[in-house]
Amino acid sequence: MGQSAARNQLLAALPEKDLTLLSPAMELVSFEPEQTIIEPFAAITHVHFLQSGLLSVIARSGDREQAEIAMIGREGMAGFSLALGCSSAPFHIFVQRAGNALRMSAEAFRQACHDSPALHRAVLLYSHVFMTQVAETSRANARHTVETRLARWLLMAHDRSDGDDLPLTHEFLSLMLGVRRPGITVSLHVLEGERMIRARRGNIRILDRAKLEQAARGSYGLPEAEYRRLMKPSPAEATAAPPANRSGPYYSEARPAL
Numbered sequence: 278m279g280q281s282a283a284r285n286q287l288l289a290a291l292p293e294k295d296l297t298l299l300s301p302a303m304e305l306v307s308f309e310p311e312q313t314i315i316e317p318f319a320a321i322t323h324v325h326f327l328q329s330g331l332l333s334v335i336a337r338s339g340d341r342e343q344a345e346i347a348m349i350g351r352e353g354m355a356g357f358s359l360a361l362g363c364s365s366a367p368f369h370i371f372v373q374r375a376g377n378a379l380r381m382s383a384e385a386f387r388q389a390c391h392d393s394p395a396l397h398r399a400v401l402l403y404s405h406v407f408m409t410q411v412a413e414t415s416r417a418n419a420r421h422t423v424e425t426r427l428a429r430w431l432l433m434a435h436d437r438s439d440g441d442d443l444p445l446t447h448e449f450l451s452l453m454l455g456v457r458r459p460g461i462t463v464s465l466h467v468l469e470g471e472r473m474i475r476a477r478r479g480n481i482r483i484l485d486r487a488k489l490e491q492a493a494r495g496s497y498g499l500p501e502a503e504y505r506r507l508m509k510p511s512p513a514e515a516t517a518a519p520p521a522n523r524s525g526p527y528y529s530e531a532r533p534a535l
Contacts, residue, residue, distance in 0.1 A: 330376015344455030350437025
């Protein structure tokens with residue numbers, strides 16, 4: 278598995294010799310919407326380095342109360358708690374959008390972190406970025422309106438997508454943001470009225486990313502900037518051009534597309 282084959286940005290930033298070391302222990306797997314990747318407080322049996330698709334990290338309180346606290350795309354991985362010395366995590370991680378990942382057993386991952394200081398360092402840095410994302414989600418939930426939080430969420434999902442169409446329903450967004458569905462409907466109408474998005478049944482298309490960033494009112498960008506600051510790209514990626522019409526922090530000259 279060379280750097281050109283690793284669409285996962287965390288892996289692609291590793292030296293070639295480290296990728297060669299990891300390759301025998303990895304297998305490519307596909308996952309479908311709503312599939313559980315990690316159960317709360319259950320032993321983590323595998324780590325997943327996403328190549329495509331999107332995972333949601335959910336905090337639960339009882340059977341009914343739940344909200345998304347973070348999302349994972351091909352910039353990162355699921356199961357990094359193992360690198361922190363934890364065998365489980367208190368959150369539910371499930372598939373929001375179908376895709377595939379490079380999977381490694383927990384035992385092989387622990388050994389790989391021991392054998393590859395570059396991998397261990399990259400995973401620890403990603404853990405920092407992930408915690409920054411969780412903190413910013415908490416701040417947004419406490420200080421911003423539903424409309425602003427929705428703009429932030431759409432930008433983050435857009436960062437982790439190949440195109441401008443996001444397969445989403447009002448019900449799903451209400452679950453992810455932890456708000457009532459009518460609030461989502463009203464906020465979507467506002468964003469659509471300003472021509473930032475186009476909402477259709479089961480789909481939202483991003484039309485004007487720059488205006489959407491303005492609508493996020495400073496709630497978006499810090500975790501993305503930290504990723505850009507800390508996660509150094511490989512030489513091949515550093516010279517790769519970002520996709521057309523994409524200008525978010527993950528799409529600067531320093532970072533390739535997620």
